Amino acid sequence: MLRSYLRLMLFTLGLLVGVQVPGFIDDYAKRVEAHRLEAEQGLKGFRETAQRFFQGDLDALVAHYRASDDPVMRSDADSVSHLVARDRLLQQEWQALQGPWYQCAWHVLAMANPGLRQETFGAYSYQLLLRPEAIAWGLASGLLLAWVVESCLLLLGAAAGIGRSKKVLQRHRL
Structure with a gap:
């Protein structure tokens, strides 16, 4: 459950950062x-x-x-x-x-x-621009950030042996 909320927070952060890109380009x-x-x-x-x-x-x-x-x-x-x-x-x-x-x-x-x-x-x-390109940047940034961070954490957990269930460990011992 906590992992789902963290994933949602990462997505939201990426979304909010991503929607800034078209605004900054427009201002520039x-x-x-x-x-x-x-x-x-x-x-x-x-x-x-x-x-x-x-x-x-x-x-x-x-x-x-x-x-x-x-x-x-x-x-x-x-x-x-x-x-x-x-x-x-x-x-x-x-x-x-x-x-x-x-x-x-x-x-x-x-x-x-x-x-x-x-x-x-x-x-x-x-x-917060509600133009199509801003929404696209936001969604893409949110998905990318959530995916990258979660993938890194899963890789670190797998390397450390964290997150493996007892059934998986028993299956590999046989």
Whole structure:
């Protein structure tokens, strides 16, 4: 009886953890989108200048600023270069999150920008989403956690000889 309750508790814990996955991925995607739009807004004037004088090439604009005799322009080259690099990073992150759910999940888990992931984690508030993908993640996580923990405990018990009935032991002695 206690084993059934423990199994149920493990399943519930896995379910509650599993339903957080789609919410976290969604929050990460929204954070990337917000930063991406902000980066685009910050580059808007520089894009217009690059379009007018360098056929839209921001790298050529930065190179022009760096080559200038004016120390203010050279200093601005570093600022613009940083904005361009940030915009490219956010565009890549955004593109990676446009694929199927499993690709997005893998990206957030293994390949996401560490700073953005940490920022998302710091601001994340736990939620219970009732969307189909959240329910699927929850059920899969609950079953997996309950199965893995119970299997490990049964293997440890079998190795230690715990849990064998007297009939089984007598049968093996014969």
